[in-house]
Amino acid sequence: MTGLRSQSSGLRALQPEAFGAEPRGERLARIHRSPHFKDGVFQNPGGTARTRPSGSTLDLAKAFFDKGTRPVRAPHGTIPVHPTTVADLAKPPVTGLRVTWLGHSSVLVEIDGHRVLFDPVWGERCSPFPFAGPKRLHPVPLPLAALGPVDVVVISHDHYDHLDLPTIKALAGTDTLFAVPLGVGAHLEHWGVSPDRLRELDWHESAEVGGVTLTATPARHFCGRGLRNTQHTLWASWVVAGGEHKVFHSGDTGYFDGFKDIGATHGPFDVTMIQIGAYSPYWPDIHMTPEEGVRAHLDLQSDTPHGVLLPIHWGTFNLAMHAWAEPGEWTKDAAEAVGQTVASPRPGEPFEPAGRVPSDPWWRSVSGPITHPWRRSPAAVSVAAGEERSEGLDFAGDV
Numbered sequence: 001m002t003g004l005r006s007q008s009s010g011l012r013a014l015q016p017e018a019f020g021a022e023p024r025g026e027r028l029a030r031i032h033r034s035p036h037f038k039d040g041v042f043q044n045p046g047g048t049a050r051t052r053p054s055g056s057t058l059d060l061a062k063a064f065f066d067k068g069t070r071p072v073r074a075p076h077g078t079i080p081v082h083p084t085t086v087a088d089l090a091k092p093p094v095t096g097l098r099v100t101w102l103g104h105s106s107v108l109v110e111i112d113g114h115r116v117l118f119d120p121v122w123g124e125r126c127s128p129f130p131f132a133g134p135k136r137l138h139p140v141p142l143p144l145a146a147l148g149p150v151d152v153v154v155i156s157h158d159h160y161d162h163l164d165l166p167t168i169k170a171l172a173g174t175d176t177l178f179a180v181p182l183g184v185g186a187h188l189e190h191w192g193v194s195p196d197r198l199r200e201l202d203w204h205e206s207a208e209v210g211g212v213t214l215t216a217t218p219a220r221h222f223c224g225r226g227l228r229n230t231q232h233t234l235w236a237s238w239v240v241a242g243g244e245h246k247v248f249h250s251g252d253t254g255y256f257d258g259f260k261d262i263g264a265t266h267g268p269f270d271v272t273m274i275q276i277g278a279y280s281p282y283w284p285d286i287h288m289t290p291e292e293g294v295r296a297h298l299d300l301q302s303d304t305p306h307g308v309l310l311p312i313h314w315g316t317f318n319l320a321m322h323a324w325a326e327p328g329e330w331t332k333d334a335a336e337a338v339g340q341t342v343a344s345p346r347p348g349e350p351f352e353p354a355g356r357v358p359s360d361p362w363w364r365s366v367s368g369p370i371t372h373p374w375r376r377s378p379a380a381v382s383v384a385a386g387e388e389r390s391e392g393l394d395f396a397g398d399v
């Protein structure tokens with residue numbers, strides 16, 4: 001026993017600060033009381049989700065490193081970043097709602113006089129180590145301090161591309177509040193955020209911050225950032241409702257029927273920020289393809305093309321085998337097929353959903369030809385035609 005304790009202590013000593021902290025005390029007791037925690041782990045809606053690559057490790061490695069067949073996973077040139085200024089963001093939105101995609105899943109939402117920042121990642125790599133791990137394909141559009149005051153930071157889950165140590169430590173020195181899924185507060189407290197600035201929620205719980213209501217809603221994903229993954233932190237999508245507007249942020253998730261329930265309870269939404277990148281047939285349960293992302297948006301809007309879909313979780317880090325620009329192109333095609341408005345802002349480009357929505361396929365100038373192993377089947381869903389959802393996807397080699 002003494003030897004085991006010694007090894008465990010040594011392992012913890014080797015862990016960098018970025019690994020965060022495990023929930024303990026009352027926080028852990030609250031986790032154990034959650035109706036979504038069973039058999040020692042948080043449970044996904046719709047049953048167990050495969051959170052690790054299916055197939056053999058060798059097959060995955062071949063697919064990831066085969067230069068002869070894999071698509072282009074980095075831009076051919078410089079990704080155009082919008083030159084947003086402090087003055088741009090200092091002007092209040094004319095319509096009461098403005099959205100600025102800052103790359104990957106980081107989005108600033110100015111809603112009815114309040115400023116909400118989702119999944120802020122200003123670090124150079126989404127990794128616990130500064131020398132290894134996925135590196136940015138483009139610089140951050142503007143310094144974190146240039147955003148101005150933020151009322152609340154919303155975190156979807158504790159993976160490194162959504163919860164970034166240097167960014168959180170920088171924000172810890174401000175007056176902002178943090179809304180996080182159950183258990184994630186342990187990391188933030190470990191990094192210097194005081195408990196009174198945390199709003200830590202289970203699914204279906206809400207918190208009032210000024211004049212906005214933040215509700216944690218289900219997602220189909222998983223958690224973990226240390227050497228030992230205890231599945232003791234929850235993952236979530238989020239609904240933010242102001243006096244006049246509502247928005248939805250998917251976090252990371254596979255497609256599941258719960259989007260319809262979220263839409264029926266909280267929708268419709270002026271904007272949905274939907275994860276459409278880092279998909280793969282090796283992990284089909286935890287990330288959506290662009291076609292599934294469009295389907296999720298429509299579910300949230302009660303099967304009617306409505307509001308604006310903002311694609312997120314793409315274009316900033318290489319996290320899967322598909323071409324870096326493929327999610328943007330595929331989402332554009334899938335949205336056009338059902339008559340759904342989709343925003344295509346450059347990183348850092350603000351827009352008001354009730355005004356001009358950016359639609360320029362900017363990625364084409366630096367992506368080269370986009371070929372991919374996913375094939376849209378003839379059964380691809382068309383809500384406008386009243387068809388039911390079909391899986392409609394297979395893995396068939398480059399086409």
